[in-house]
Amino acid sequence: MADVVIVDYGAGNLRSVERAVVHAGIEPLVTSEASKIPGARALIVPGVGAAEDTMAHLRGGGLDGPILDYIASGKPFLGVCMGMQALFEVSEEGGQHECLGALGGRIVRFPFGMTVPHMGWNTVHLDRPHPVFEGIAQDDYFYFVHSYHGAPTDPSVVIGSTEYGGVTFPAVVGRDNVIATQFHPEKSGRSGLRLYANFLRLALEHGSIAPAATAAS
């Protein structure tokens, strides 16, 4: 049974995510099999593309339930880009699409008239410290590419924020053992590799990425 599982739901470029995990010294399992999810000690849901397709692939592959069960079990979870957006309740991308609902709130578009996608390197301001960002500078640069962003119901899930064109949106969200980034750490050079390494080390050594648990350990 693989410790680190990357969920392959048939959309997006998983190779860079896989390589970032390998760079941290760990061989992940990249799989579309729902049965591999419960045994993971660290679960990564990456993704690019559209919300409708993502959710259709997750449901079609029977992956939505196991992902939610895994999150509910309290084991470490990392969502990236569409893998972050899928955690919310509803995405307004191309209509109204029901998502996983692990976090309260919606996925909304940047206002019309702005240049979208928001594409390139932007700063991430940590609103509160998080162990996964250990060794990463405040306001460090990460690579973004997205036209929609999270609008959480509960502001306490926002861990880090980014400003683009006058809009401040959540760049990092999470609660308990869930963390998810709007940016692509696997495309964000050294700082992004550090984020993966931190997540994997905390998950595999401590079984937890949550601030309180690691502070106590």
Place this chain on the structure above:
Amino acid sequence: MLTKRIIPCFDVADGRVVKGVSFVELRDAGDPVELARKYDLDGADELVFLDITASSDGRASVYDMIRRTADQVFIPFTVGGGVRSAQDVRLMLEAGAEKVSVNTAAIERPALIEEGAKGFGSQCIVVAIDAKRTGEGRWGVYTHGGRRETGRDAIEWAREAVERGAGELLVTSMDTDGHQQGYDLKLLRAISDAVDVPVVASGGAGEPSHLYDALTEGGADAVLAASIFHFGTHSIASLKAYLAGRGLPMRPVTPVANP
């Protein structure tokens, strides 16, 4: 604040990097993976590989090059050249490219843009436009590396490409490319005013001020260049320091030992 991007471009033929002067003379400038790794460490924000391999035998080598690059480079890179179908796009993304650039095939069959955007998301579909001035404030679209006139207006094609799902436009002036006398600022401004996706300026960078002009007067979100980097004329760090000194938001270059 979102930073402006500096993008070294590699023309690749049969697995080797070459750069044409106005697409005619080609000079060898090294191994693509080694160069990509060097530019990643030097602070490049993204990389672009344009495969100009003529033979179908050589075409297969691009996938191996993408895989080897993705193994070592953790910044985004775009691959273009000879992309004919959604299946070509899929293979390049699966090999590890972040974005795929389409040019001639999109002009010949514009539905390719929609197929790519629907299948993989607009964010990974770059439409490359090679434009040549045809009159005051008018540019025509060229294909086949600038050899064939299409009769299409560049500004209209830019708008259509975005409507069909392009997530970024890579705009090359055939008039200025290879001459190192500066980008075509009027072309860049006309296109960046016409669309709401990021525009990458290409063709003509010879001095640091040319990059500044493209990012300000030209309205570009990113600047692509080749010769200025490949022949050691300017380092990315010195260019970024120059542009930051003139007030543009840049991702700083930090020294790295064994990332």
